[in-house]
Amino acid sequence: MDFVILSLVMMAIGIYGLLTNRQLLKVFISIELIATAATLNFVMLASSTGQGLGQAFLILAFSTDTAVSAVILALLVIVSKKYGTSNINEILKTQEKRENEAEQ
Numbered sequence: 001m002d003f004v005i006l007s008l009v010m011m012a013i014g015i016y017g018l019l020t021n022r023q024l025l026k027v028f029i030s031i032e033l034i035a036t037a038a039t040l041n042f043v044m045l046a047s048s049t050g051q052g053l054g055q056a057f058l059i060l061a062f063s064t065d066t067a068v069s070a071v072i073l074a075l076l077v078i079v080s081k082k083y084g085t086s087n088i089n090e091i092l093k094t095q096e097k098r099e100n101e102a103e104q
Contacts, residue, residue, distance in 0.1 A: 003044040010037035024086040
């Protein structure tokens with residue numbers, strides 16, 4: 001039961017960070033925290049059956065989470081280089097300026 005409470009707390013912190021942060025890296029960390037909480041909850045429920053199914057889910061979850069993290073970090077680097085900032089509001093303003101300039 002302690003793992004379920006830990007998972008819920010981690011998910012709440014991740015959602016709070018996702019809603020309040022405007023930096024791309026902090027948003028990424030919040031998303032990873034939510035994914036880790038979901039993985040923890042899912043694996044603990046699967047391993048409560050006493051079979052090796054929970055361990056298989058853990059390996060699958062970690063491998064997919066690592067691959068997704070690598071892709072997201074690469075996109076963060078590309079966006080930061082393209083726009084020169086990691087603030088989401090500034091990126092959106094810059095994008096709107098470029099779209100308005102392209103229309104004119």
